Amino acid sequence: MNQLRRYKIAGGRIVKTGIAVFLTALICQLFNLPSVFAIITAIVTIEPTAYDSVRKGLVRLPASTIGAAIAMFFSFLLGESTLTYTLATILTIGICHRLKLDEGILVATLTAVAMIPGVQDHYLFALVSRFGTTLIGLVISTAVNFVIMPPKYYPIILKDIDIICTLIAETLQYARDGLFKRNGTQHKTRTAYRRLTQKITHTSKLSEYQREEFRYHKSKPNEMRLFHCATKQLNTLQQIVFHLGNFHYAHYIKDEFTQEERELLSKTIDSIIVILQNPKHKIPIEHYELIEQLDYNFWHWKKEHSNQESSHYHHQFNSHTVILYEILLIHDLLEELEVATIKKEKALHA
Template identity: 35%
Template sequence: MKHFNFPGSRVVKTGVAIFITAWICVLLEWPPVFAVITAIVTIEPTVSDSIRKGLIRFPASAIGSAYAVLFISIFGNSPLTYSLAAVFTIATCFKFKLHAGLLVATLTAVAMVEVIHSNYLISFFIRLGTTTTGLIVSTAVNMFVLPPDYTKDIIQKIQGIRKKTGIVIEKVFQDILQENDKELETTEQNLVDQLEKTIHQTETLIRFQKDETKYHPLVGTEKDQFQSAQDHLFKLKLIHYHIDNLINTPLKTISWSKEERTIILKAVSELAYSLQNKTNYTSGKHQQQLKQLTEIFWDDNEDITKNNDNHPTTFPPELIILYELVSVYNLVERYYKKTADSLQR
């Protein structure tokens, strides 16, 4: 089944749901306003959310309608009726944890005050009918009209995260090796925070897509792309974790020689370059850089143990930096290996 996902698709679906809902209510000679309100708020990002929240909104709307009828019969059309209907509806919805239906229930309660003048019981059941109509129509529209597909958005965001990760890695390691402490506390943290925000947004889209697959399963290449995207995001999150460790770890004076710094900076630049543009990644070159970093790591580790009678209780900054960098190198290798495996399927 072909999916559609373009800006404004939810607006289109909302318009279609309103039209169909109002048309049905007019045919049944029911006031459309309550059904339309329900239809508007029931168009969710996924069909699963529409159904799940719809099951909450129906009893919530029934509560709002019941309170409206009750207080109209006691106080008539008065300011007290509006306030009591709203307050009791909100309190009851909170009591029964019907949070998703709170808005539509309260709107229904206060809107009913104006239109009910007699036949309170019949009016109550009509409101239930209009609410049910809005829920069913909007859920059906969400399922069959422009069904959402977030796969392309997810892939685009992951590509953006990968490129930004390359920029952040280069900036962080350059400032660490050049010992620019002030910049580390500001620019890098802002970049990492922006990256984390984008990762969370992508995770939300993945959750939406997982929910959507219950009703519109992905097949073939789309399914493979979605699974690959989840794996890629997981590895990028781990890379983000290692970068965050570096920024939040106090690093004292680094005792590397100029030659060692040059090797590490070159490795960082190559790594950042390969993340910013996947065509620049080559397995052989990546392995060569990783080997050089690993050799420096073990040499530093050996020097520390030889030059100290007692082993230090904390890791020296050189080992911390190299450990995080080697970890990122390994994650990038796995990231691109997964990409290559996906293309070969």
């Protein structure tokens, strides 16, 4: 299912790129203008969102003009030579970077290199022509991105949220096993946590894309509510992942927990895993009872050891309290996740 969704996004961008190239080439031919520069601009201007097309297009337009001007300057001085290509490339990159036009460096450099063989005598005309064709490619590509097949990322975000919950549960299970058993699960935990952070970073990027799309494309109120609920879920999961990382990297000292504390902690973590794997993330009464015991242990242990200081320095939280504290914080976030999930379910069935 995920592969089908990814294919649809890629297919949409390919189709839009093809349409933009066709229209750009057609207009350039109608006005007898060189089409290669316009087509280059049209290809690179197709972005995941309409907002990105406009924002980056406004950077690429002056950047490509700078590249064209530099190419003509060195062509006038040195003709078509290896030194011309080298100097034009270096200077184009340097000036664009200095002017903070970094997102237009690639287009500007391609423009500079592509213009050198084609410049003969009319340097000013070539520069004006380059600016005009770049503007055509930019406008056509942006218009296509606005009108044709506007992307909807929130269905993918909803699917990714379920995947992230599963990955958190898997990572937490590995971290629990590594906490007490120390039987080689540390590598599995690190691998799972890395995969989890990559997934949540990707989903957060899709969320930003969707937010930008809502600025330019009118959407139904229900879609906006659904996206808002999904964003709340995603933000909560990001915080859970942060605290899960703290839990995983806490330096646990062997036999620091009593057998009773270990059993309580293990049961609580198992309960959290079950809640994460539940699509509705409903928190049962039994889980609250475990949290109440864990909370008592946390404050009781901290009170008993608050006056004990090391010979060198004193920490407000040692590994024992950090582990309990992070689990308690994850529970608090689970409550927020449950509320956000209920709101999302209402939006789905509205």
